[in-house]
Amino acid sequence: MSNQPVLNVDSLKTYFYLDQDQVAKAVDDISFSIYPGETVALVGESGSGKSITALSIMQLINKPGRIINGTILMNDTELLKLSAKKMTKIRGNDIAMIFQEPMTALNPVYTIGNQITEMLRKHKNLSKSEARIKAVELLKTVGIPRAEEVIDEYPHQLSGGMRQRIMIAMAISCDPTLLIADEPTTALDVTIQAQILDLMAEMKEKFQMALLLITHDLGVVSEYADRVMVMYGGQIVEQAPTKKLLRDTKHPYTKGLLDSLPNLDEEVDRLGAIKGAVPPAHDFPSGCRFSTRCPFVMDKCTQSNPELQELEKDHFVRCHLYDNGGDTLD
Amino acid sequence: MTNVEKSIVEEVKKEEITKDVLVDVQNVKKYFPIKGGILKRTVGHLKAVDDVSFQIHKGETLGIVGESGSGKSTLGRVMLRLLDPTDGTINFNDVDISQLKKKEMNEYRKDMQIVFQDPFASLNSKMSVGELIEEPLLVQTSLSRSERQQKAAEMIEKVGLRRSDLQKYPHEFSGGQRQRISIARALVLEPKFVICDEPVSALDVSIQAQVLNLMKDLQDDLGLTYLFIAHDLSVVKHISDRVAVMYLGRIAEIAPKKELYNNPLHPYTKGLLSSIPVIDTEEGGEKQRERVKLTGDLPSPANPPSGCTFRTRCPLAHDRCITERPELVEKEDGHFVACHLYTS
Ligand SMILES: Nc1ncnc2c1ncn2[C@@H]1O[C@H](COP(=O)(O)OP(=O)(O)OP(=O)(O)O)[C@@H](O)[C@H]1O
Ligand SMILES: Nc1ncnc2c1ncn2[C@@H]1O[C@H](COP(=O)(O)OP(=O)(O)OP(=O)(O)O)[C@@H](O)[C@H]1O
Ligand SMILES: [Mg+2]
Ligand SMILES: [Mg+2]
Numbered sequence: 001m002s003n004q005p006v007l008n009v010d011s012l013k014t015y016f017y018l019d020q021d022q023v024a025k026a027v028d029d030i031s032f033s034i035y036p037g038e039t040v041a042l043v044g045e046s047g048s049g050k051s052i053t054a055l056s057i058m059q060l061i062n063k064p065g066r067i068i069n070g071t072i073l074m075n076d077t078e079l080l081k082l083s084a085k086k087m088t089k090i091r092g093n094d095i096a097m098i099f100q101e102p103m104t105a106l107n108p109v110y111t112i113g114n115q116i117t118e119m120l121r122k123h124k125n126l127s128k129s130e131a132r133i134k135a136v137e138l139l140k141t142v143g144i145p146r147a148e149e150v151i152d153e154y155p156h157q158l159s160g161g162m163r164q165r166i167m168i169a170m171a172i173s174c175d176p177t178l179l180i181a182d183e184p185t186t187a188l189d190v191t192i193q194a195q196i197l198d199l200m201a202e203m204k205e206k207f208q209m210a211l212l213l214i215t216h217d218l219g220v221v222s223e224y225a226d227r228v229m230v231m232y233g234g235q236i237v238e239q240a241p242t243k244k245l246l247r248d249t250k251h252p253y254t255k256g257l258l259d260s261l262p263n264l265d266e267e268v269d270r271l272g273a274i275k276g277a278v279p280p281a282h283d284f285p286s287g288c289r290f291s292t293r294c295p296f297v298m299d300k301c302t303q304s305n306p307e308l309q310e311l312e313k314d315h316f317v318r319c320h321l322y323d324n325g326g327d328t329l330d
Numbered sequence: 331m332t333n334v335e336k337s338i339v340e341e342v343k344k345e346e347i348t349k350d351v352l353v354d355v356q357n358v359k360k361y362f363p364i365k366g367g368i369l370k371r372t373v374g375h376l377k378a379v380d381d382v383s384f385q386i387h388k389g390e391t392l393g394i395v396g397e398s399g400s401g402k403s404t405l406g407r408v409m410l411r412l413l414d415p416t417d418g419t420i421n422f423n424d425v426d427i428s429q430l431k432k433k434e435m436n437e438y439r440k441d442m443q444i445v446f447q448d449p450f451a452s453l454n455s456k457m458s459v460g461e462l463i464e465e466p467l468l469v470q471t472s473l474s475r476s477e478r479q480q481k482a483a484e485m486i487e488k489v490g491l492r493r494s495d496l497q498k499y500p501h502e503f504s505g506g507q508r509q510r511i512s513i514a515r516a517l518v519l520e521p522k523f524v525i526c527d528e529p530v531s532a533l534d535v536s537i538q539a540q541v542l543n544l545m546k547d548l549q550d551d552l553g554l555t556y557l558f559i560a561h562d563l564s565v566v567k568h569i570s571d572r573v574a575v576m577y578l579g580r581i582a583e584i585a586p587k588k589e590l591y592n593n594p595l596h597p598y599t600k601g602l603l604s605s606i607p608v609i610d611t612e613e614g615g616e617k618q619r620e621r622v623k624l625t626g627d628l629p630s631p632a633n634p635p636s637g638c639t640f641r642t643r644c645p646l647a648h649d650r651c652i653t654e655r656p657e658l659v660e661k662e663d664g665h666f667v668a669c670h671l672y673t674s
Contacts, residue, residue, distance in 0.1 A: 045534040046505075145626075159627045160398075189397040189561060191624045194605040216534065219607030247611045260539035262568035264591065264608060270546070271568070273539035277504040 004075075005033035006178050006210045007057070007095075012070035014049075014056045016281070024281035026052040026065070028234035034178065039204065039211040041221040041242070043257075044231035045278050050214045053231070054180045057212075058097055059087050074178070092123050096171035100183040102163035106155040112139075112166055113151035116173060123174045138169040142199060161192035165199065172203050179204070182214045197224055218257065222246060230254050233289030234281060236308060240315040250317040253290045288320065296321055351421075352523060352555050353386040353409065358418030358428075360401075360408050364632055376632045378404040380579035381418075383658070386523075391549070391556040393570030393587070395563055395602070397628050401579040402559045406525045409557070410442050411435050422523070440470050443516035445509075447528035452512055453500040459486070460496035463514050470519055485514045488551075490544060506537030510544065517548065525557045530565060542569060563606055567591055572664075575599050578631055578639040581658055585665035595667040597622065597644050638670065646671060 010031045016024035027049045034040050042050050056067055059079065072079040074094060079087065091097075099105050107115060116138060117131035126134060132151070139147035142165040155163055164184060171179055181200065185193035201224060204211050213225060221228055221242060228245045230238040230253065238251040249255045259272030276293045279285060285292045291301040301320050308318040311325075359381055366373035379401045386392045394402050407413040409420055411427060420428045427438055443466075446452045453462060463482040467473050473481070483493050489510040500508055509529060516524055526545070530538040546569065549556060560566050566573055567587055574584040575598065583596040594600045601624035626643045629635055638656050641647040650670050658668040 045536060161627055189628075190563070190605040191397065191601055192627065194607070194623070195625070197607070217607065219609055222609040222611075223607045243611070246609055257535060258609070260535045261609070262539075262542070262564040264564050264567060264603075264606065268568075270543050271539035273543055274536035275540075277506060277537060278534070 003035075005035050005073075006075065007034045007212075008071075008073040009033070009053075009057065010071045010073075012053070012056055012067070012072065014052050014061055014065060014067045016065045018064060018282060022282040025234050025284065026281050027056060029069075030234075030236055032229055032236065032239070034210045034212060036177070036210055037204075037208060038227065039201075039213055039225045041225035041228045042212060042214045042231060043216060043218065043221055043228060045216060045257075047278050047281065048231040049234040049281070050231055051182055054097065054182050054212065054214060057180065058091055058095065089123075092119065092176075093174050094176055095178045095180060096174070096176040098164070098167045098171050098179070098181040098184045100186050102155075102160070102167045105167060106163060108155055111152050111154055112158075116151075116166075116170055119170055120173055134173075135169075138173055139166070141172075142166070142169045142203070143195075144169075159192075160188050161196060164188065164192075164196050168196070168199060168203060172207055172209075175207055176209060178212065179209045180212045180214070183216070184213075185220070186215075186217075193220075200224075218246075218261065230257075233279065233284050235289065235318065236316070237290065237318045238316065239308075244315055248315070250311060250315065250322065251290075251319050252294050252296050252321070256293075256295075288318075350387045351385045352388045352390075352423060353557075354419075354421035355385070355409065356383045356419045356421075358382050358405070358408060358420060359416040360404050360413060361416045374632060377579050377634065378631060379408060379415075382576075382579070382581055383418075384574060384581065384584060386555055386557060388522075388555055389549075389553055390572065391558050391570045393566035393573040394557065394559045394576060395561060395566050395573060396576030397561065399628055399631060400576040401631070402576055403527050404579075405576070406444065406527050406557060406559055410439075410444055410525060412444075436470070440519045441522045442525070443519065443521040443523075444525045444527060445512050445516045445529045447531050453508060453515075455500050457499075458496065459491075459498055459500065459503075459511055462500070462511060463496070463518050466515060466519050481518055482514075485518045488517070488548065489514045490540075504537070506533050506540055509533060509537075509541050513541075513544070513548070517552065517554075520552070521554070523555045523557070525559070527559045528561070529558075531560060531562065538565070545569065563602060575602065578629065578634050580639065581666075581668065582640065583665075583667045583669075584658070585662075585667075589662070589665045593665075595661060595665070595672060596640075596669050597646050597671070598624075598640050601643075638668075 012027055012030045014027040016026055018024055030053060042053065044050055055061055057072055061067055113132060113135055116135040120126050120131040120134055136147050136151055139150060144150050144162065144165055185196050188196060215221060225242050228240060228242050229236050232253050238245065238254050249258060256274035260274060262271060274293050279292060287302040288305050291297050298320060306318050306320045308316050310316050311322055358379060360379040361375040361377050363372040364374040364376055382405060396402055408415045415428050418428060419426050422438060427435065460482050463485055464478045467478045467481060482496060486493060486496055491510055530541050533541060548554060558566060558569050570587050573587050573590045575582045577598050583599045594603055600622040604621045624643050629642055635642050637653050638651040641651040656668045656670045656673060658666045659673060660666050661672050
């Protein structure tokens, strides 16, 4: 791992300006870096701001949303200062993104071949016949059987797993340095999920990409990520190398998530659910955003939102329990 | 014990179990016609459920897992007669309901309810929560208005919401709360049997845990029998007593859950179990797991492979699997598997 990050996000805020003067603080002061060859997982429950973080990096935020603060450095380029045209070039060339539902990203009226060759011709200046040869090659790389035939088929003729393979083929077609995958397997069955995640890991090695993997599945995190960032209420509440986060969990929210999961190895009669529900982004509680659900809540938690502090080397946590250094939970 | 005594004991045991059977499904099939050509004639059949048999005991939870399209929901709907079976019998409390007319069926509907996956789509947004919970009572019983309201009020508290919530509308609730409302609606008629079709799949894990805990509590309190459909194998393991694995409309394996998870026999079950990403907190190396990689996709149920339908993805397929369909046979006590590896 080199010391120069591929991507550096600093103090990013993306807000949505809703009716009646309400503001949804979807992403609220987020900072992180991703290094070459690294897989970083972004986990959190629905509405915690994972997708908006990814879309902010891609600058695909639409009204009523707006990036209101921060810098996003890709190698040495400040993305937020680029023209729309330059940003379009970055998207696809340097950063590629895969979405949960590939059907929304693939155009239903064009063949698979059309869509891949168009992309290759735009970004790589290939001739039509060169692009087609390269497209077949790409389909084979991502393990599509009958690649020569599939290239002339339409998205709806393929299964969900096959479509996700096509998305991966398109994503890697221009050798991006960063791949962002937003819940790439949530819509798939477990056996297909395992195939797709293994394929992504293999492609990451082969093409030396960094991977930002958005997921809500801590099992996926455990098996595929080097580092994890846990999001809650638009902020990172805990961040650490994967093993460290799972073994030496600091934040009560992370702990709650882990206890909520039914475990295949261990029988428990009742699961350790977290009470209540995620507060909406336009109406966070004052103080710590997790305070309304936290079993360890103290007076000061309702008064001030704790800072993200580095408790141990590479292990960051946002929680008042550790204001005086603190040690571990319970 | 002599052999005679042994067989007497076994006979008695068998009787006890059959006495306790609430639902007995035998050779159930559901074929959907495939229409083709301009005349829209039936050109073939999609075998969504293809010769499935099993029993569910009183107070038990039978889990059903399988990939998308394997026929789980169709089976659930056929069991409640929301769909008519193509063939087979469905005994509920010793009455075959598979051929009952709509009107005759109404009598049994009260006892059999269903909770769906999507708490957003399954609740009418124009009705208040109170109206939603009272509706089944209005349709199925002759209770007075105040009696209905009384029952709805009791029910809403049972599922962990407040009486004041009865005046609100579905959109005012979160996903987990809406699923609680769906559960209240299903249970207000005091059914004996509830089919849960992916009731927690759309929920976040912390909320999923709340709903699973609630469903377990209600089962204990009300003596419910569940058929619990899900594709998440760890959720199914948590909630079930026995688990059936479906593949292309058939049962590949069925066993008490400990048996199934610790000693899976079918190559498909092994593949499913080893595909689950697990949290590994052990220091250093990887947890030791037997990895059975499954390649390829689920074939179309409109055009399933001959013989064993799993053979196209099976790492152990041999000639016999192409020609002959494996029957579900009991390998160990209560552990059934449909695979030629286990038939001689
Ligand atoms: N178009 C929009 N208009 C208004 N608010 C929005 C919009 N998109 C997102 N938000 C707000 O941003 C918050 C974060 O949304 P985001 O999509 O990033 O969540 P997520 O973590 O990706 O959740 P999920 O797991 O459900 O995909 C949401 O709670 C929502 O309030
Ligand atoms: N009304 C219908 N008409 C025709 N085909 C149907 C109908 N309902 C279901 N099918 C088909 O039957 C098969 C089994 O579907 P079913 O919904 O039972 O699967 P499932 O196991 O519940 O899948 P999922 O996990 O996606 O919910 C599928 O191939 C489906 O397309
Ligand atoms: Mg998202
Ligand atoms: Mg279903």
